[in-house]
Amino acid sequence: MTAAASPAARQELLGLPLPKLAAALADALDRPFRARQIYDAIHRRGAGDFGAMTDLPAALRRTLAARFSLDLPTLTERIDSGDGTTKYLLRLADGSSIETVDIPERSRRTLCLSSQAGCALACAFCVTGYWGAGRNLSAAEIVGQVRLLRAIAALPDTFNLVFMGMGEPMLNLPALADALEVLGESLALRRITISTAGVVPGIDELASWARRPNLAVSLHAPDDERRSRLMPVNRTWPLAELVEALARFPLEPRRRITIEYLLLEGFNDSSRDADALVRRLARVPVKFNLIPFNPDPVLPDWMRRPGPERVEVFRARLEARWRRTVT
Numbered sequence: 458m459t460a461a462a463s464p465a466a467r468q469e470l471l472g473l474p475l476p477k478l479a480a481a482l483a484d485a486l487d488r489p490f491r492a493r494q495i496y497d498a499i500h501r502r503g504a505g506d507f508g509a510m511t512d513l514p515a516a517l518r519r520t521l522a523a524r525f526s527l528d529l530p531t532l533t534e535r536i537d538s539g540d541g542t543t544k545y546l547l548r549l550a551d552g553s554s555i556e557t558v559d560i561p562e563r564s565r566r567t568l569c570l571s572s573q574a575g576c577a578l579a580c581a582f583c584v585t586g587y588w589g590a591g592r593n594l595s596a597a598e599i600v601g602q603v604r605l606l607r608a609i610a611a612l613p614d615t616f617n618l619v620f621m622g623m624g625e626p627m628l629n630l631p632a633l634a635d636a637l638e639v640l641g642e643s644l645a646l647r648r649i650t651i652s653t654a655g656v657v658p659g660i661d662e663l664a665s666w667a668r669r670p671n672l673a674v675s676l677h678a679p680d681d682e683r684r685s686r687l688m689p690v691n692r693t694w695p696l697a698e699l700v701e702a703l704a705r706f707p708l709e710p711r712r713r714i715t716i717e718y719l720l721l722e723g724f725n726d727s728s729r730d731a732d733a734l735v736r737r738l739a740r741v742p743v744k745f746n747l748i749p750f751n752p753d754p755v756l757p758d759w760m761r762r763p764g765p766e767r768v769e770v771f772r773a774r775l776e777a778r779w780r781r782t783v784t
């Protein structure tokens with residue numbers, strides 16, 4: 458009889474690419490080809506527990522269930538906003554909390570995933586940053602967010618993933634690499650975007666990957682003084698260094714780096730700021746995504762959301778200077 462490990466002691470399998478899964482399972486398997494069988498059951502057929510793998514001998518299924526885990530995060534709360542977006546608050550095995558957001562748009566569906574529980578980068582406009590550092594998620598916890606939402610959110614076959622939830626993904630690249638390899642079994646890499654606050658070594662490491670997802674960068678100000686005020690990470694990797702890293706980032710044909718730009722009334726939303734932004738990024742193939750600020754009681758009072766007209770004036774100026782559509 459196989460002694461069952463405690464839930465915390467069972468090894469997570471959900472985030473393991475095939476070679477790592479085979480290594481993890483090696484001493485439990487009667488035959489090596491079983492690793493491929495188990496991998497396909499998990500990632501191609503969506504098996505959520507070992508009992509469902511009826512092509513395996515019953516004794517092996519019991520051994521696997523005792524020693525390994527396919528557990529998903531636990532849903533603790535679902536918050537529907539008026540615009541169709543749904544935020545799922547999830548609890549991990551150690552009690553940490555994360556969030557995953559489901560964003561339906563006209564012609565596509567996007568899941569916004571967390572890469573860390575908490576975040577040490579302390580961006581001034583971010584509620585996660587306000588609450589401070591936590592820990593890196595495992596690859597299984599990253600993959601688990603997608604699998605849970607597949608189970609509860611009626612997702613279409615094809616959707617987009619963006620790592621723009623809790624945490625800075627570039628500070629958790631090893632887990633992200635494993636998770637993307639696994640998620641890549643059912644989603645094209647061009648549907649996946651890693652969004653960074655500007656961690657230059659992470660951007661360079663991503664640039665070295667043989668197969669890369671899309672890159673997005675939160676810029677939020679056209680000069681170092683204001684960017685450092687919003688994002689302390691800018692003191693470590695100031696704009697000139699960041700823009701250099703973006704300029705050397707290898708892109709597939711017709712691909713662009715997304716520049717996320719948070720609009721704060723009276724702070725970074727003038728026509729002069731739009732002009733400065735375009736000058737700053739003149740050498741980089743980018744597209745812009747404007748995000749009007751969302752106030753929250755824990756965030757500073759001086760941060761205000763600009764009205765729709767102000768946003769449109771900024772957008773029009775950016776489009777005129779950039780000669781492209783801005784979303």
Ligand code: SF4
Pocket residue numbers: 576577578579580583584585586587622623624625654
């Ligand atoms: S890096 Fe992202 S999660 Fe971290 S504090 Fe900044 S905006 Fe928030």
